[in-house]
Amino acid sequence: xxxxxxxxxxxxxxxxxxxxxxxxxxxxxxxxxxxxxxxxxxxxxxxxxxxxxxxxxxxxxxxxxxxxxxxxxxxxxxxxxxxxxxxxxxxxxxxxxxxxxxx
Amino acid sequence: xxxxxxxxxxxxxxxxxxxxxxxxxxxxxxxxxxxxxxxxxxxxxxxxxxxxxxxxxxxxxxxxxxxxxxxxxxxxxxxxxxxxxxxxxxxxxxxxxxxxxxxxxxxxxxxxxxxxxxxxxxxxxxxxxxxxxxxxxxxxxxxxxxxxxxxxxxxxxxxxxxxxxxxxxxxxxxxxxxxxxxxxxxxxxxxxxxxxxxxxxxxxxxxxxxxxxxxxxxxxxxxxxxxxxxxxxxxxxxxxxxxxxxxxxxxxxxxxxxxxxxxxxxxxxxxxxxxxxxxxxxxxxxxxxxxxxxxxxxxxxxxxxxxxxxxxxxxxxxxxxxxxxxxxxxxxxxxxxxxxxxxxxxxxxxxxxxxxxxxxxxxxxxxxxxxxxxxxxxxxxxxxxxxxxxxxxx
Numbered sequence: 001x002x003x004x005x006x007x008x009x010x011x012x013x014x015x016x017x018x019x020x021x022x023x024x025x026x027x028x029x030x031x032x033x034x035x036x037x038x039x040x041x042x043x044x045x046x047x048x049x050x051x052x053x054x055x056x057x058x059x060x061x062x063x064x065x066x067x068x069x070x071x072x073x074x075x076x077x078x079x080x081x082x083x084x085x086x087x088x089x090x091x092x093x094x095x096x097x098x099x100x101x102x103x
Numbered sequence: 104x105x106x107x108x109x110x111x112x113x114x115x116x117x118x119x120x121x122x123x124x125x126x127x128x129x130x131x132x133x134x135x136x137x138x139x140x141x142x143x144x145x146x147x148x149x150x151x152x153x154x155x156x157x158x159x160x161x162x163x164x165x166x167x168x169x170x171x172x173x174x175x176x177x178x179x180x181x182x183x184x185x186x187x188x189x190x191x192x193x194x195x196x197x198x199x200x201x202x203x204x205x206x207x208x209x210x211x212x213x214x215x216x217x218x219x220x221x222x223x224x225x226x227x228x229x230x231x232x233x234x235x236x237x238x239x240x241x242x243x244x245x246x247x248x249x250x251x252x253x254x255x256x257x258x259x260x261x262x263x264x265x266x267x268x269x270x271x272x273x274x275x276x277x278x279x280x281x282x283x284x285x286x287x288x289x290x291x292x293x294x295x296x297x298x299x300x301x302x303x304x305x306x307x308x309x310x311x312x313x314x315x316x317x318x319x320x321x322x323x324x325x326x327x328x329x330x331x332x333x334x335x336x337x338x339x340x341x342x343x344x345x346x347x348x349x350x351x352x353x354x355x356x357x358x359x360x361x362x363x364x365x366x367x368x369x370x371x372x373x374x375x376x377x378x379x380x381x382x383x384x385x386x387x388x389x390x391x392x393x394x395x396x397x398x399x400x401x402x403x404x405x406x407x408x409x410x411x412x413x414x415x416x417x418x419x420x421x422x423x424x425x426x427x428x429x430x431x432x433x434x435x436x437x438x439x440x441x442x443x444x445x446x447x448x449x450x451x452x453x454x455x456x457x458x459x460x461x462x463x464x465x466x467x468x469x470x471x472x473x474x475x476x477x478x479x480x481x482x483x484x485x486x487x488x489x490x491x492x493x494x495x496x497x
Contacts, residue, residue, distance in 0.1 A: 018206030022178040023124050029180075029206035033230050041232070042113050044120070049109035087109040094110065 005062065005088045007081060008103025012058030017096050019053075026050055028096055035095045043096065045087070052087045058100045062088055125374060126178025127408045132377040132388055133170070135195070136161055136187040141214055141251040143240065145279055145311050145329055147447075148187055160381050164194045168201050170378060173404045175205040181233065183210040185388070187380070190217035196225060208232035215239075215263030216256050223266035234300055235274035237264060241284040242291040249283025273300040279308040280339065281329055288339070307339050310439060310459060312389075312447040330458060333465025340466070348497050351470055358436035359472075359489045361480070364419040364426065366442055366452060368435070372412030376404070386412055389443035392452050422453040429455055433485035434472060438463035471495075 005011065013019055016032035028043035030036045036043070045053055051073075055065045066084045070077040091097040113120065138157055139149035150157045162170075174182065182202055189195060190213055202209050210233035226235070239260060241247030247257040267274050276295050280288065288307070295305045309331040313323045331339070341347040362368040372386030379385060384397040384407050395415055397407040420426060429440055439459035442452040449456070467473045472488050482488065 018204070020175075020180075020206045022126050022180065023121050025120055027120065027180070027206075029208070030232070031203050031206075031229060033228055036112070044111050044113055046109055046111065052109070083109070090110045096110070 005085060005092050005099075006103030007063045007066075007085060008061050009099055010058060010061050010101040011056055011088055011092065011097045012100050013056065014095055014098045026053065043094070048083055049087045052084050053091075056088070056091075056097060061101075061103065120180075126180070127374070128174055128177040128179045128376065128404065129374040130181045130183070131170075131174045131179050131375070131404075132183040132185060133167070134185055134187065134378065134380045134388075135167075135189040135192045135198070137380045138191055139186060139188040139214070140191060140216060141188070141253050141256055143250050143279075144252065144283075145250070145281055145308075145326065147312065150187065152188075152191060157380075161192075162378075162380065162382055164197060166382070167198055170399065170404065171198075171202050171205060171207065175207060177405060177408065179207065181208045181210060183212065185212040188214055188217060190222065196222065199225070199231075200229065203229050203231075211235045213237055213263075214251075214256075214260060215267070216259035218263030218266050220266060223263075223270050223272060226267070226272040227270035230272070235267065235272065237267075237274050237276045239264075239276045239278050239291065239295075240281070242287045242294055246284040246287055250279070250281050268299075271299075274298075275301055277306040277308075279311075280331060280335075304343065309336055309339060310462060312444060333462055333469075336462050337466060337469050341469075345497065348495070352493050352495065354436070355470075355472075355489045355492045359433055360436075360485070361431045361433050362429070362435045364430050365416075366418040366420050367416050369441060371443075372408075372416055374408075376408065376412065386415060387443060390441075390446060392442065392446040392450075394452065395442065395446075420453040422451070422455075425453045425455055428460075428478075428480050430480075432479035433482060433489070434463050434467040434479040437466055 014035070016030065016035050018029045018031060020027050020029060026045055028045075030041065051069060052065060055068060060068070062084050063081065066077055066081040069075075069084070070080045073080070088097065092099070134148070136157070137148050137150045138152050138154050139146070140152045142149060142151075171182065184195075184199070189211065192198065199209060209231040211231060213235060215237045237260070239247070240250035241257070244257040247260070248254060264274070276298065278284070278291060284291065292305050295301050311326045311329050313326050367386065369387075371390060375387070377385045377388045378399065379391070382399045383391070384399050384404070385391055386395055397411045399407070402411075420430060429435055429438075432438070439462075440456055444456045444459060445451050445454045448454070464473065464479065467479060468475070470492060472492060473479065473482070
């Protein structure tokens, strides 16, 4: 897991990608080099990832997102925080999201 | 919640991106221009580079961007920029960045002669996400320029390829078997095998279409002479014998059967389409019969994909010769006969074209699917013959 994302940090989709919803599927298409390793590499998110992605708007902290999702899914907030940090870490490492504000 | 793996890397050609409904338009080919800076002996789409009337008729940048916008809105994930030579367009970079900015992958067909450091840097900075396909017509200057008929084109192509290699921009090469290069196919394949992204052998074109938007009988005579016979075609197709047989077994099991009366037996117009250089939308790159073409200046991509092409795909053949032969022929899938070939050779949609029929019959006999002199539409026990191919060891 990335050590560089913080629970109180705020993150948003990078300008180096385009997130497209095509027939219900979220497909992340890299634009600039350095996002993705292969020449024909796209990204999709699983159900958990999609729920988190939809709230990564550059305004809410990861903690706020986790809190919101815990309420929606009636799940323990500390477990949701692990999912949120996990996804954000993956996306940050791949340069799919960028830091807007530190925690 | 509870999954621990969130972000899945996928390759669009290997992953079923859509489990349910697929997008109305998945891939769009766009001929940016019919002009080319080469004058290849076999080509049917190479108006001169400085052809001003052609240039003035080409779709303007805002129109092309509008088409790209609509394609993306219909769920299109991939566009092909082809021609002619697409890099001749002065607005190529602008169109490319527009497509990529919409989240479209771009497949570029090019001869690489007009690749500059600037354009190569662009591809390195904003990768196309599909391998660029470079047409190479010979391993040496003499053979290459014997095809292109442009002095200096070989060095220019090699320079372009060098720029892609330096910047690690993925590409593959493809070619055509023609008299100037026929003696050096192995040499070209050996060179191509050394390229980092050639994950399969060079793709060779050898069955050239007559007429194809030009009615010059002299040109047709040249093209007839360029066409390979059955034996030479098989030599190319089966040069990797093990791989060829394996591919043919899988192909036979999936596709070999009489196709019936439907006019379009391929996927043309079903989620895919092609825009020519002047705004006509076609079900595929080659099919330009007036009855199968939709005018984008009078309608929309959406309407074409929702109404025009589905109606076209329901059409049935009327030609009695086709109904007697092709409709009943179990090796039809080996044959390049299709409405596009019929249009190019005969000006109709459903006239059998003899050349691909001969090649398909030669190939089928070579595979043991036909006995000497047999025709694919005369075989009653075709299912057992296809099965025997599938059951062959190897």
